[in-house]
Amino acid sequence: MTQPIPNPSGRDLTTPTSDERTWAILGHLAAIVAAIISVGWLSFVGPLLIWAIYKDRSAFVRQAAAGSFNFNLAVWAAIIVGWIMFFTVILIPVAIIVWVVAVVAALWFHIRAAMAANRGEVFHYPWGITILR
Template sequence: MTGDMRAGGDDRTLAVLAHLSAIIAMIISAGWLSFAGPLLIWLLFRGRGPLVRGSAAGAFNFNLWAWLMTVIGWILFITVIGIPVAIILWVIAAVLTVVCHVIGALRASRGELYRYPAQIPILH
């Protein structure tokens, strides 16, 4: 979903940060806390406007999906026979996380809301 959210510069900055904070947290925590940045921005700034709220919620919901893929990968990895599938799930989750968050940040910088391709809809 794209559209002009008519957001000011501060709102666009927070929306970009909502997307990019997930990548930063993913690198620092090996993927385990990638949802923390978007959640924090949503909790603190969701009242600022639809761009900030939608960007943070979308980034959080997408990261829940990526986190679930990672957990399923670990469960498969432990079974030993599922190692190839686990590796594929980890690669898909990592690549989509980076690509989608970069696209989301670029769109947010233009005041557009990015709709992630996969989400577990918790925040709105």
């Protein structure tokens, strides 16, 4: 059995408050909102801001925002690789596939993560470039 991760407020992660669940949901969905507003270029800003504000207040929110941020870096890397392939001209079909997979994966996993946060569960993204913890 694993030990619960202590929260700065002294509680464990197994019982996040309603406020913590709300901010964790926002940490996951902020990436989608920021991507829509910035046409995909600033999807990491929302989770980064939430992580910066809540990193010392709530381990649950910190983990949600950090996971979202790290996952967005991997999606960003895939999109940049797609652009590099696009400019080689011969790999345009592959670039389009990479973009579609990256966007669909981003939507799918962020929505699943937000639903898990709503239930008070920690969501682990399938891949990511670990920068924030």
